[in-house]
Each structure stands twice: as C-alpha cells, then as structure tokens.
Amino acid sequence: MNNIALAETNRIFDVAAARRHFPILSRMIHGKPLVYLDNGASAQRAQSVIDAVDDYERHHHANIHRGVHTLSQEATAMYEGARDRVQRFINARSRSEVIFVRGTTEAINLVAQSYARPTLRAGDEILITHLEHHANIVPWQMVCEQTGAKLVVAPMDAQGEVHLEAIVSLMNARTKILACAHVSNALGTILPVRRIIAAAKARGIITLIDGAQAISHMAVDVQELGCDFYAFSGHKMYGPTGVGVLYGREQLLDRMPPWQGGGEMILQVTFAKTTYNALPNKFEAGTPNISGGIGLGAAVEFLSGLDLSAAHAHEDALLHHATATLNKVQGLRIVGTAPDKASLVSFVVAGVHPHDLGTILDEDGIAVRTGHHCAMPVMDFFKVPATARASFAFYNTFDEIDRLALGIERARKMFV
Amino acid sequence: MELNDLYRDVILDHNRRPRNFGNLDSADASVEGFNPMCGDHLTLRLKLRDDTISDIRFEGQGCAISTASASLMTEAVKGKSREAALKLFDRVHQLLTDDAAPPADELGKLAALSGVREFPARVKCASLCWHTLASALKAADLKSLPAVSTE
Numbered sequence: 001m002n003n004i005a006l007a008e009t010n011r012i013f014d015v016a017a018a019r020r021h022f023p024i025l026s027r028m029i030h031g032k033p034l035v036y037l038d039n040g041a042s043a044q045r046a047q048s049v050i051d052a053v054d055d056y057e058r059h060h061h062a063n064i065h066r067g068v069h070t071l072s073q074e075a076t077a078m079y080e081g082a083r084d085r086v087q088r089f090i091n092a093r094s095r096s097e098v099i100f101v102r103g104t105t106e107a108i109n110l111v112a113q114s115y116a117r118p119t120l121r122a123g124d125e126i127l128i129t130h131l132e133h134h135a136n137i138v139p140w141q142m143v144c145e146q147t148g149a150k151l152v153v154a155p156m157d158a159q160g161e162v163h164l165e166a167i168v169s170l171m172n173a174r175t176k177i178l179a180c181a182h183v184s185n186a187l188g189t190i191l192p193v194r195r196i197i198a199a200a201k202a203r204g205i206i207t208l209i210d211g212a213q214a215i216s217h218m219a220v221d222v223q224e225l226g227c228d229f230y231a232f233s234g235h236k237m238y239g240p241t242g243v244g245v246l247y248g249r250e251q252l253l254d255r256m257p258p259w260q261g262g263g264e265m266i267l268q269v270t271f272a273k274t275t276y277n278a279l280p281n282k283f284e285a286g287t288p289n290i291s292g293g294i295g296l297g298a299a300v301e302f303l304s305g306l307d308l309s310a311a312h313a314h315e316d317a318l319l320h321h322a323t324a325t326l327n328k329v330q331g332l333r334i335v336g337t338a339p340d341k342a343s344l345v346s347f348v349v350a351g352v353h354p355h356d357l358g359t360i361l362d363e364d365g366i367a368v369r370t371g372h373h374c375a376m377p378v379m380d381f382f383k384v385p386a387t388a389r390a391s392f393a394f395y396n397t398f399d400e401i402d403r404l405a406l407g408i409e410r411a412r413k414m415f416v
Numbered sequence: 417m418e419l420n421d422l423y424r425d426v427i428l429d430h431n432r433r434p435r436n437f438g439n440l441d442s443a444d445a446s447v448e449g450f451n452p453m454c455g456d457h458l459t460l461r462l463k464l465r466d467d468t469i470s471d472i473r474f475e476g477q478g479c480a481i482s483t484a485s486a487s488l489m490t491e492a493v494k495g496k497s498r499e500a501a502l503k504l505f506d507r508v509h510q511l512l513t514d515d516a517a518p519p520a521d522e523l524g525k526l527a528a529l530s531g532v533r534e535f536p537a538r539v540k541c542a543s544l545c546w547h548t549l550a551s552a553l554k555a556a557d558l559k560s561l562p563a564v565s566t567e
Contacts, residue, residue: 353479355454356423359538363419372455385455385477414423415431415480 013307013314019395021046021302032365035400040185040344040391041369042235043216045295049239052298053291063287065264079290082297083280089300090230091221092247096279099246099253100293104212105135107231107246108179110283111208112139114259115229115252116177122148125174127205129154129162129191130381131184134374136210140179149176156381160187160336168199175200178207182214186375186389187336188319188344190214197226206252212236216393217315217342219308222247234292238393239299243292246283253279260285311394315343318392318401325405331412335382344391346373349408351416354388360411361388366404421531422538423480426488431480436490440473445558449476449548451540451566456482460548464558467498474545481538486545488526498553505550512539540566 019025022044027034036044056078062071064079080095087095101107116126126140130153137151144151152175154167167178178200182193193209200207208229211220215232222230229252233244248256258265258276262285267275276282322345326332331350349357358370369389372379379385390404443461450457458476462469472494474486489508493501504526510517511530520527532542548564555561 353483355456355479355538355541356481359422359535360419371453376455379455385457415428 013310013394015314015395015397018306018311021048022395023047023050025395029365029367030363035364035366035396035403037390037392037396037400037404038367038369039216039393039396040213040236040389042241043238043393044395045240046238046299046302048302049295049298053240053295056291056294061290064290065281075290078297079288079293082293082300085297085300085304086245089220089304090245090247091223093223094250097222097247097250097253099248099280099283100288101231101244101246101283102242102289103233103235103244104210104231105139107229107244108135108208108210109139110246110259111229111231111248112143114256114283115206116140116143116149117146118257120147120149120176123174124149124176125152125172126150126177126179127152127154127167127170127175128178129167129180130156131160131162131187131189131375131378132179132181133185133210133212134376135212136179136181136208137377140177150174153377154180156189159338160184160189160378160382161338161340162189162191164192164195164199167196171199171203171205175203175205178205179210180208181210181212182220183211183217183342184336184375184378185213185344186373186378186387187338187346188341188391189336189338190218190340190342192340193227194225201226213342213344216303218312228252234296234299237296237299238302240289240292240295243289243296245296250279253283258282258285262286264288306394314394315392318396318398319343319345321398322390322392322401322404325401326408329405329408329412331416332408335384335387343393344389346387346389348384348387349412352408352411352414354386356415357388357408357411360414361404361407364403364407364410366400366407368404418531418534422535424528424531426525426528427480427484427531430484430487434474434483434487436473436487436494438473438475440471443471443473445552445555445561447548447552447561448563449544449565450563451478451482451544453540453567454479456541456544458482458486458545458548460486460545460552462549462552464498469493469496469498469501472549478544479538479541481532481541482544485529485542488529489545489549492524492526493549502550502553505546505553508546509543512543 060074062075064076156162207227209227211232216237230247235241265285335346354370371386440461444464446461456478460474463471472490551564
C-alpha cells in the first residue's frame with residue numbers, strides 16, 4: 001500500500017486535491033468509503049458546478065431571451081455565457097455551432113432527423129461500427145426505415161479494435177454519412193477518428209462523432225478533428241444531467257430544417273408562414289434546461305482550470321494499474337483489449353454473473369456498472385450476456401482499484 | 417442489509433447446480449422471459465397432464481438469483497395443479513415485494529428468496545421466472561405464448 005501511495009504522490013497530478021472538489025466522494029456506502037467507478041455512466045459533480053446551479057436557482061432564475069426584466073437578462077447572460085465557454089472548450093469556430101440539447105442521444109437523433117432524413121435517398125448508405133452505443137445505432141435504423149437507406153456496419157477485431165482500413169473499405173459512392181464513437185463505452189477502445197474523418201471527407205461523406213465517452217478523457221478540438229458533427233453529454237463531463245451539446249458545422253446547420261417547432265426557434269409566425277430563427281436558436285425550440293446549461297458551463301470552467309494533460313495522464317496510469325491488477329484475478333477476463341483505450345475496463349469473472357458481482361461490490365461501497373451497457377451487439381460479439389465495467393475519472397486512486405480487486409476476489413470465493 | 421441474507425446457502429447451491437435445467441422434449445407449453453434491463457433470458461417448458469404440471473424444465477442465462485429462483489420454482493411446482501401453482505406465484509410475489517409479508521416457513525426452500533426483498537434492484541431477477549410461469553398457466557392458448565418481459 002505504501003509504495004502505491006508513494007508512486008501516486010510522485011505523479012504530477014494531485015489526486016487528493018482534485019477529490020476535494022467533489023463532495024460526494026467523501027460519502028460512506030454501507031459503512032465503507034465510496035469507491036465510485038461508474039464514471040462512464042455518469043461522472044460526479046464538482047462543488048463549483050453545484051454552486052453555479054444553486055446560485056442560478058436562488059438568485060437569477062427567470063425564462064431566458066426576450067425578457068426585459070433584470071432576472072431574465074441575468075439568466076440569459078449566464079446561459080449564453082455557458083455556450084461561449086463550451087465553444088472555447090471544443091474550439092468551435094462560432095457560438096452558432098454549439099446547439100444545446102438534452103444529451104448525446106438527442107444530438108444524434110437531431111442529426112438523423114434533420115440532416116439525414118431529408119437528404120438520404122433509397123439505396124444510400126450510413127456507415128457505423130460494431131462497437132456503437134444503441135444511441136448511435138437506433139436513430140440511424142429509424143432513418144433507414146424512413147428513407148430506404150441502408151445501415152452498414154464496420155467490423156471490429158477480437159480485441160475490440162476498429163481498424164481504419166475496415167471502415168475505409170466499406171466507403172463507396174453510396175455512403176453518405178459516417179457515424180462512429182470516439183471512445184467505446186462498453187470496451188474503452190479509442191477509435192482513430194482523425195484518420196476516419198479524413199478518409200470520409202476525401203469521399204464527401206458527412207461525419208458524426210459520438211463523443212459521450214471521449215469528452216472527459218481527452219482534449220477535443222472539433223476544428224482539428226474536422227468532423228461535421230460532434231455530440232456529447234454534460235453529465236459525463238462532471239456537469240448536470242439533461243443537458244448536452246451538438247456541435248455542427250455552421251454551413252450544414254444553416255441548410256438543415258429545424259427539428260422541433262415551437263417558441264424560441266422562430267423569428268416571425270403568422271398562420272400563413274413562419275420564419276425560422278438564426279442559429280443556434282433554430283434548433284432550440286421551447287424553454288431549455290437553463291440551470292443545466294449553466295451547470296455545464298461551470299463544469300467546462302472547472303475542467304479548464306485543471307491541468308488536463310496531467311489529469312489525463314493520471315487516468316492512463318489508472319487504466320494500466322487496473323489492467324495489471326485485474327489480470328491477476330483468477331478467472332477474470334478483460335473484454336476489450338485494444339492497444340489504445342480510454343480509462344475503463346470491462347470484464348467478466350468465470351462463475352460469477354456480473355449482476356451478482358455488482359451487488360457484492362456495492363456492499364463494499366464500490367460502484368461499478370453491470371449489464372449490456374446499451375451495446376448489445378458488442379455483448380453478442382464477445383458472446384457474453386453482460387459484463388462488469390469499472391470506468392475511471394481523474395479523481396480515482398490506485399488504492400480504489402486495489403479495493404475493487406479485493407472485492408472481486410471476495411465475490412469469487414462466494415460463488416466458485 | 418446483509419449479503420449473506422441474499423446469497424443464502426440454498427441460493428448458492430441452486431445456482432451452482434440448477435435443478436430441472438435443460439430442454440424438455442414434447443413440452444405442452446414453451447414460454448420465454450426477458451429482463452431487458454440486464455439481459456437475463458430464460459425459456460420455460462412444461463408438460464400438463466389434466467390440469468397438473470407433470471414436468472417442467474428451464475434454460476437460459478441469468479445471475480445467481482435468477483438461476484436459483486427458477487431452479488427452486490421448478491422443484492416447487494412440479495406435480496402441482498395450475499391453481500395451486502398460481503397461488504404459490506402470488507405468495508412468492510408477496511414474499512419478494514411486500515415488507516409486511518408473513519413468515520415464509522410453509523414455503524420450505526423457497527423461503528430463501530425472502531432476502532431479495534432488501535435488494536430492490538434484484539427483485540426482478542428473482543421474479544422473472546415466476547412471471548413467465550404465471551403467463552403460461554394463465555394463457556388460454558398454450559401453443560402461441562408471447563414472451564414475458566420484466567419492464
């Protein structure tokens with residue numbers, strides 16, 4: 001234990017200091033200190049995020065836009081300020097390219113219905129990969145039903161890696177959209193999105209990247225990536241649930257019809273004709289999740305105040321420690337062993353069903369996710385009904401991973 | 417909330433060595449149960465003579481709670497009439513969900529399932545096979561039974 005603690009203090013990233021920003025991390029669960037390893041499902045909130053939402057609710061709440069009174073103006077400034085912060089964080093060219101949505105799922109559905117549906121013709125192809133989350137499969141299947149387009153799935157290998165060549169070899173004149181994860185939520189695989197996007201662009205294929213799992217683990221620069229759309233959720237980057245972002249290239253967003261009609265997204269309405277509002281409001285019908293947007297802005301500010309490259313290096317070290325430690329557990333098999341992975345480990349233990357493991361670990365205060373991770377095709381591929389998944393954040397420690405390994409050993413002894 | 421109360425010896429035993437596990441040739445009814453939240457899946461097959469469950473077997477994939485519950489259930493209902501099996505379903509359902517359920521001594525080994533009540537996230541694991549059985553027993557037409565889902 002001592003040498004692990006020593007190793008940790010030698011790293012540039014100050015984990016103890018980072019943990020102090022997250023009040024929930026001092027909670028006890030069943031009498032034991034919480035070990036939160038379910039960050040891939042939802043990361044915890046920093047105090048500054050909680051405070052920003054609280055401050056808005058207590059002192060500034062009113063509906064945004066069009067209000068001439070003080071509260072409405074303050075709320076509008078806070079909400080739109082959050083948009084500016086997100087724009088800088090992902091390096092979008094313009095704030096018009098940052099559309100606030102409910103989350104990654106809504107962002108992908110928006111593109112599917114507002115870009116793909118009016119554009120695609122029967123016989124056109126949408127290219128995805130085998131490791132996608134259901135949110136990056138089902139919206140495209142719906143569009144295929146609506147348009148007669150065809151869903152094409154690029155394969156992955158036994159390590160859970162998707163190779164550039166496998167994707168490129170499926171691109172042809174009929175391919176109109178390429179949609180893939182930046183990081184697989186079920187396996188941790190990092191996809192070579194920069195090269196995938198470049199290959200798609202060279203063929204005139206529109207690209208959407210599902211960044212839900214990537215946004216908190218690596219620097220995302222949408223201009224450098226060159227993608228047409230990039231989707232992510234607030235709550236996976238230490239912000240609130242119910243808010244997320246669709247980044248889209250302005251040129252495309254301009255051409256797309258609104259997805260939902262209502263207030264906020266119009267300039268003028270008569271019964272004869274409605275003129276739509278400019279970006280980004282065109283895609284933001286109705287009163288949005290104002291406090292969520294403000295909380296997301298605070299999360300971005302919090303992240304921007306961290307030494308992110310040191311935080312990401314610490315997450316990498318956690319991944320390596322977890323991989324080495326879990327591989328020593330008898331009967332444990334890591335599912336997803338691509339060379340380039342984000343900091344999560346999906347695994348199965350012979351003789352112990354993931355759900356039983358999840359319950360037993362919970363008694364030790366350890367939170368992991370168990371199940372199909374909304375990626376049933378991935379489970380089918382690896383011929384497992386479910387896995388347990390430990391997904392790390394920069395506030396996790398080596399000691400927590402050691403506790404996870406001990407908990408798994410305890411479960412194994414119960415069942416085997 | 418005690419883990420030992422959930423994973424009692426009877427449960428662990430029936431998980432390790434599930435009884436009445438496997439296919440059942442020339443079954444009168446075959447019905448599938450799914451728990452879409454977790455991917456648990458079981459197929460229940462039974463033979464009915466007159467109105468009595470003369471044989472019953474299950475197969476599928478699930479956690480220890482789900483496997484043990486199905487194993488215990490097949491043992492308990494084999495030889496029982498439709499009506500008696502449905503009564504047992506009601507009683508077990510009460511045991512799994514109702515904190516005020518009376519002691520389960522008369523249920524024999526099935527009483528081991530009472531520990532599940534303290535783990536709300538796991539109740540569906542234990543109840544899936546019972547709902548699947550009940551749907552078969554309540555159906556008018558045994559030949560085309562719709563799949564049962566916990567959601």
